[in-house]
Amino acid sequence: MKNETNQPKKTRLKGFYTALLVSLAMIGAACAYAYQATTTTLEENMNSLQNDLTVVTQSTAPHTEVRTETTSVHQAYDAVADVKPESAAETEAPSETETVTETSQEQESVEEFDHVLVMPIEGEIQAEFSNGELVKSETTGTWQTHNGADIAAEEGSAVCAIDNGTVSEVTKDALWGVCVTVDHGNGISSRYCGLSASLSVKEGDAVESGQTIGLVGTTADIESKQEPHLHFEVLKNDIYVDPIEFLNE
Numbered sequence: 001m002k003n004e005t006n007q008p009k010k011t012r013l014k015g016f017y018t019a020l021l022v023s024l025a026m027i028g029a030a031c032a033y034a035y036q037a038t039t040t041t042l043e044e045n046m047n048s049l050q051n052d053l054t055v056v057t058q059s060t061a062p063h064t065e066v067r068t069e070t071t072s073v074h075q076a077y078d079a080v081a082d083v084k085p086e087s088a089a090e091t092e093a094p095s096e097t098e099t100v101t102e103t104s105q106e107q108e109s110v111e112e113f114d115h116v117l118v119m120p121i122e123g124e125i126q127a128e129f130s131n132g133e134l135v136k137s138e139t140t141g142t143w144q145t146h147n148g149a150d151i152a153a154e155e156g157s158a159v160c161a162i163d164n165g166t167v168s169e170v171t172k173d174a175l176w177g178v179c180v181t182v183d184h185g186n187g188i189s190s191r192y193c194g195l196s197a198s199l200s201v202k203e204g205d206a207v208e209s210g211q212t213i214g215l216v217g218t219t220a221d222i223e224s225k226q227e228p229h230l231h232f233e234v235l236k237n238d239i240y241v242d243p244i245e246f247l248n249e
Contacts, residue, residue, distance in 0.1 A: 117247050118210045119151075120159050120192060126150040126229050129242040139225040147240040148193070148233035155196075155228040157216045161207040162190050162234075162247060170203050176231065177219025182207060190243070193231040194220030 127135075127150040134143040165184040172178050176193040180201065183189050196217030201207060216230050223231060234243040 116209060117162050118160060119247060120162055120190075120232050121151050121153045121157055121216065121230050123152040123157075123229070125244065126152050126226060129240075129244065131242065137222070139221075139223055148191070148231050149243050150223065150226065150229045150231055152227055152229045153216045155216050155218060158212045159192050159195060159214050159216060159230055160210050161213050163188075163209045165190075165207055167201045167203050167205045167207060167213070170199065170201070172219070175220070175222040177221065178214070178217060180213050182213070187237040189235050191233040191235070193233070194218065194223065194229070 127146055129149050130146040132145055135146050136143050161182050163182075163184045165182040167180060168183040168189065169181040170179070171181075173193070178195040178197055178199070179191060179193045180195060180199065181189055181191045192213065194217055195214040196219065199214045200211075201213045207213060216228055218224065218228060220231055223229070232243050234241050234246045236246075
């Protein structure tokens, strides 16, 4: 009776262990399948990632070119930004060329200052420049042009050169007496007539503005009936101009 009682227990235990082994086998199989699937997925992901890295590596050069182009654009923008409006440029410091031009202008101003025109003698104007019109001469009574200005002065008064220049001619004219002509350059010359025979210069002498060239005389027969004076003429390119107006300019 004892053996019969234990028989069902052994049978039940055997069935339990069998079921347990089957369960463990199924669990193992499931784990193996899951591991294989996970491994396959990981390999696929790794391959995909490696391919992506390869694509990224191959595309590095174009990106570099894009960055280079972008830098050029920025450089162009900076170059445009550096260009200032005209009004702003005018307030900037002068360029080297402008400085040279201003210096040249200053030098010209100094030269002009060094060549200040002066009256050949101080006195009232007896007879004005006629500018090509005919006027009646007090001495001859005839109608003629008066190509200079007559400046009243006492006989023996000093006559000065109106500007720097070179004495180009010293003559004794039958009508105008002792005359001195000074060439001032640039087509400008001045002529002093009716001087005394005692001169302070000769042809070829360099004279400065205000330098005495002679004395007022009475050698101009064509104006001998007038009070002592200096007959003074200025020519521009061999054309008579108003000498007083020339000095005032």
